[in-house]
Amino acid sequence: MIKKFKFINIFLLLIFISKTAYSLEPNIFVQSTVNRASQILSSDISKSDKIEKLKIIATDTVDIKGIGFYTLGKFRKELNDAEKKEYTKLFREYFLKSFSSRLAEYTNPKIDVQSQEKLNDKYTIVSSVLVATDTRPEIKIQWRVYTKDPDRPLIRDLIIEGLSLARTQKEEFSSIIQSSDGDIQSLFSSLKKFINN
């Protein structure tokens, strides 16, 4: 009986250890993500190759679908299933194009992760700095990491010097929809135009 009890204890301990070993700390996740991106940006390959590789990193590490629905704001509740599906597809293409083209402008950026603050079970804010160069000062960057699944954290927002990119995007989308009296199709048209441009 005691042997059996010991065996169960060891078994539970093993499960706990394996679970802990696989869950990824948000600060380590962010640092490894920026290291991957930095390696690509400083490599001697063409800009279009860099963009393609950055898109792979974004697909792995960013919650594109989540950001897409966040940026719709109050309008996300008004979408039917078909529109949701179309929006998810369009936003994904838009995001990857916009994100990789923004990032590809940087050459060899050095980002140091400094600290992290757990907001709740779902979110941790990781603080980092983009190290200063001769042409630009140090820039503070904070990462909103979605940690609902601790084994697979995902980036949901970048807050640069206190300015949220997701919020800026949300207000831009809202402006586009409102300028067409709340017609979501106007946003879809703008997204298509950006993607095909």
Next chain:
Amino acid sequence: MRYLLKILIIYIFTINFAFAGADGEVSFSKKTGEVKDCFESVNRATFAFNQGLDNIIFEPLAKGYRKLPNPIKIGTGNVLSNISNLITIPNNILQGEFKTAGVNTARLAVNTTVGIFGIFDVASQMGFIKDYKKEDYGQTLGTWGIGEGCYLVLPVLGPSTIRDLSGNFANILGADPWYNLTIKNDTRHFKESDYYFSKGGDGLNFRAKNIDSFENLEKNSMDFYASVRSLYLQDRRKKILNSDSVTESQDDSDWDEIQSN
């Protein structure tokens, strides 16, 4: 006494406009709210006009300024930052930040004298705080709980709000010592042009520092006007809070509902 009276008039003026701009709903919350763009069509037209001016005048000037040797750019930035203390210090006091007001006064005294009119930031080398934060009357009104009111785009000057514009009026009503020294009073030591050069220099310095960011934002925006508006309002809210904490400056409620992949 006259000074206090002017501040009081601005305070009342701002409250009225904040109410008017919000259709009776003033956000006293320090968290982020909906954008109140009451004059959007006029604002968009002014924004387009400013972009035209920027393309013809400010961007080329800023690009030229960027090519100047680093010591000249750093010295210019230091002089402008030193002058800005003249507005920051009274606002530190109005916001109850007496210790910061003391430190900034010491910085101003040291940099104006030992640092030769602010060209050299000697104060930072002497151990005074390096992370100097500018304050203005718009920020002070914000810390007093006044809502930002409607968003505005001013010709040449760019983004603002009713509250920030009211804060700017305080400057020309006598609350800006630099304006008093150069324009309002004949001190014989300074000319009116000194004021305009300093303000123009501030704008140029800001534009030169942000050339790449603006280009990138314009290229990747579907509605550049809305992106600039969002960034301006977020920046002002952050400056009013004087906080780097995301939980204080960003509204989390909208994130809660978003489901995972």
